[in-house]
Amino acid sequence: MAKNEIIGRPFARVDGRRKACGDAVYGPDIKMPGMLHAKFLASPYPHARIVHVDTEKAEKLSGVKTILTAKDVPQVCWGLMVKDTPVLAGDKARFMGEPLAVVAATKREIAEEAAELIQVEYEELKPVFDPEEALGPGAPLIHEGAEAYACAMPGLIRYGNVCGQTKISGGDPEQGWRESDLIFEDRFSTPVQHHGFIEPHAVTARFDSNGRLEIWTSTQAIFAIRMALGEIMGLPLNRIRVIGTEVGGGFGGKTDITVEHFCALLARMTGKPVKMQLTRSEMMTYTSARHGCVIHLKTGVKKDGKIVTREARLLFDTGGYAGHGPGVAALGANTILGPYRTPHFKIDSLSVYTNKMNFSFMRGPGGVQAGFACESHMDRIARELNLDPLDFRIKNLISDGDTSATGQRMEAVGIQEALNSVAKISNWKQRKKSKNRGWGLCCCQYELVGMTSSALVKLSEDGSLHLVIGAIDHGQGSSTVLAQILAQEMDIPADQIAVTVGDTDTAPYDTGTFGDRVTFNMGNAVIEAARDLKVQLFSGAAAMLESPAENLELVGQMIRDRDNPEKAISLLELAMGSYFFQGGAPMGKSTVLAPFQAYAYEKVEGNPYPATPAHTYACQVVEVSVDRDTGMVRVENIYSCHDAGRMINPLGTEGQIQGGIMMGLGYALWEEVVFDGGRVTNPNLIDYKMPFAINQPKIRIAVTETKTPNGPYGARGVGNPPVLLPAAAIANAIHDAVGVRIRELPLTPERVLFSLKREAANKK
Template sequence: MTREEVFTATLVRHAAVFTIKTGVKRDGTLVAREVVGYWDTGAYAEKGPTVVKQSTIPAGGPYRIPHLRLVGYCVYTNKMIAGAYRGYGIPQVTWAYESQTDMIARRLGIDPVEFRLKNLLREGDPLPTGQPAQAVGLEECLRRVAAELRWGEKSAPGRGKGIACTFKNTKTPSGSAAHVSINQDGTVNLLTSTVEIGQGARAILSQIAAEELGIATNKITVSFPDTDTTPFDASTTSSRSTFHMGNAVKLAAQDAKQQLARLGTQLWYCRDDEIEVGDGCVRVRSQPGKTLAYSALIARCYAAGGSVLGRGFYYPQVGEGGGMWSAPSIFWMYGAHGAEVEVDRETGQVKVLKLVAAHDVGKAINPVTCSGQIEGGAVHGISLSVSEEVLVENGRILNPNLHDYKMFTAMDVPEIVPIMVEVPDPEGPYGAKGIGEPVLAPTAPAIANAVEEAIGVRIQQLPLTAERVLEAIAKSATT
């Protein structure tokens, strides 16, 4: 295929237009919000209906708003097909509600950070689905972003700071299964169908298995997905892998430990409650001399005990409601971004000087991969905010190549400060929850809010190209 054919045939994210009406008291208390969105799904529906549903549910924003009306329309057009894209519609709705949230704060003369702090969702507040919010680290995210950005300090001429918050649900209900096989040499094979796409899933899942079994991660081999041999997983999407598959791996490892304990009772003729399994060994609590490594125990009992194959299946138990498919989301992800920008009024160029990204990760099982997800999502978001756009005129793509379709490269990346906030989720493995998708969402509104502070102009369409900035400046000069 030619590059032009690739651009024409590929799936794109859904373009969307929003109308938002918000009721707010003079003291800054939000009381009502109506959001109506029209989503361009292209020539075929593809994932359009579920993107619209999933993103319309949280379209009011991560705030305590007692009265909400949230409406989404999926519209066919004679354009490229729109499909699943990082964030599944949440970046689009976050752009809309966080742009307006800043506009409201400025109109009321309230600091945008203080306005958000006044209205943020907190523990026990009702979510749009009606379920009570739990494990909400959003306030800490916002405060740490503001502190890192030195929010209270005045910006130099031509510069500005902006901030934005987001929250995201996950695919619910959905199931994940895992197998943990302990070999005769004490090594472990971990079988899952989670796909490693660079997010670090294999590392995190091996850490969970190692933690439960009490062995080093270098003794664990994580399989690649193969429908002939690996157990079921609903999908590697929706920031669900650490939460869902992580729980399945944890259950499978616990099952394997129980099997090892039974082998111990058979070998030493003792009761179940006398056996202790951990640190790579099985032992009788009251008799320290009766201790065997996993490998030695399996070797001595293999014929009688059979193989040690732990099985785990996780399927969240949730009630009926407005989740992604048919039920409330089993967990919600929260985050806040802050941006410092410099705008050249002569050329219209927007330069992002610094981006601070704080996200409530529940528990950072692997801080390196977690930080990498935040940084990668931030770079992705900056690129979408200031340069990436497929230009279409009369059904024809005007920039079907990587020269005219402007993507950020390593040379364009500004200073990025990733911040991990840990508010453990009671259902997550060791308190962990997803992080991969929400990291994209707040970047664009944070940058746009910073641009308004820098030049006093509100731009309501992405990306924030030099042409749009100059057009907005010229328009503001005549009004």
């Protein structure tokens, strides 16, 4: 009998109806009797010594329950990689918007008013905003005594304003320069991008009388939040329960603590539930965003277009605290060679402190910046060698058996097929060139995260299946995909499976929802848990059917003897039997730590992410038209091909690709958190410009399936690469259209127009 094949089928979202009906509960929707509202006071200076904080006036305001300043909170420094972050700024503020005090009051407006009444005496310090300047001699030191900070990641390279540095080398770069016929050098710079999820950060915390902390938060990683809270609150982890609400968009911006600790501390102090919901302006001045980055690239090639050598230096502006900066710098380093064979190279990637908010993970971290630089640089080289950008790339593409920048052996390399496919759907070779219109091409090789996932599959008394996991579905559709995987393994219709994303008390551990890891790694965990359950069921059924367990199979909710199909028992009967007579409640469980891959240990320094369980691949072709008078760029067509390894759900795959492309389009054309002397000048969704529906170009998508050996059924993540592609593809298309190479994002009409004018002036 054919298996009930559900992998690769368009299956509707398991959470669709509750989201369409408005009963899904998100962070801001949590409400508790007697709940207090919290607000923080933000530093108005980017770099200032805090001389004195006076809360007396604020405390007198009716309705104010408590105010905490640095001296009232645990004197611990926390951090994901470098433990450099105080709970509240005490000695000094390192960015404009950094919290110095938190207020809990009976009403939000009262808390706001109270925060305004706190009087602080500051002594301004010389700030530094530019990562290049922050490295220079005499630059103000943002963290004095940084060497004393503990590190959560071993082997980080830190000094001065550098909080992380990845160095990678391969071959013999000096020899590479000697062998090169031509050398190209470019400098690129990229802006700060706001995650732009619509749901604001919102957290509610309460302590029960046993001193147990319960906290509701819109997060991508309940266990990571619990661990950080344990450290800050000084509580054992089994006394903290983190309950993930529905997440109204994450994109990497809800992987870490934002205000959870404030709510927990205020709840402990007041004995009341405390809720804090950030305003958009607070989100854009205090929480994380995508790192701005400066990238220098120098590449030596042969006349025939073979890449010989590359030198790359990447400076990631990580803001006042390290956050994930050292990891983002590493991912930038890992991505900067692209999917191209580069015999000799030297990569230096730094995460640098400046007086801005702490930048951290955002969809495709490091890769988005490096991808823009690498693929713009590649395009320039192709043009100057008079090679078609496609041919130039094909000439240098890596394939199975090559090594990555860090020396990891590559397998299931999907780039070749993806590139062929995008060339085909875009009709690249026959593309028509007309006035002020142009075509751009871009490739992407990125990596996904493995780490630990665990799953629990429960067979209920009636034979129905329940999957319990701790991996949040922040919209990408993982719960649906995992239901499909379990359905496939148990040969049961997917709509009969219930998926519960539990909290840290009820769900088995998962590292978190980021880095394209949930389908990939939790998918494996679900397969393992299903197989574990089947072993138990077969063993129970073997006794009842008097057949050897190894002869049994599960088909159509029946367990039967392969050789003797009339010997069969239904899941329902078996479940009933187990619950009441023999064996007890059947539960399949698993935990999967993704395999570590070997890499060139001796050539890689300071890199927290030296290898990946699977690389991800995608390519894109873009057609643009440019208005030479105004600099306005119109993206006419996008053709995008993505390697899914094995597509579990085409609707979900397309959704990830379409959404990622639009986020990448925003990054390419408009999006920039603008700083003026440390102050964000556009901390709202009117002046920070994300794409609307009318900005959507025609997008055609193709999906290839180069099965990766480590993924479930060969699947790999598809969430990150779509964001990496549009910036370089559009910049390359602009060059094709009007002959200017723009090395700075976003490609606003203003920037395009002045580039055109400069180009015209240079020609004169």
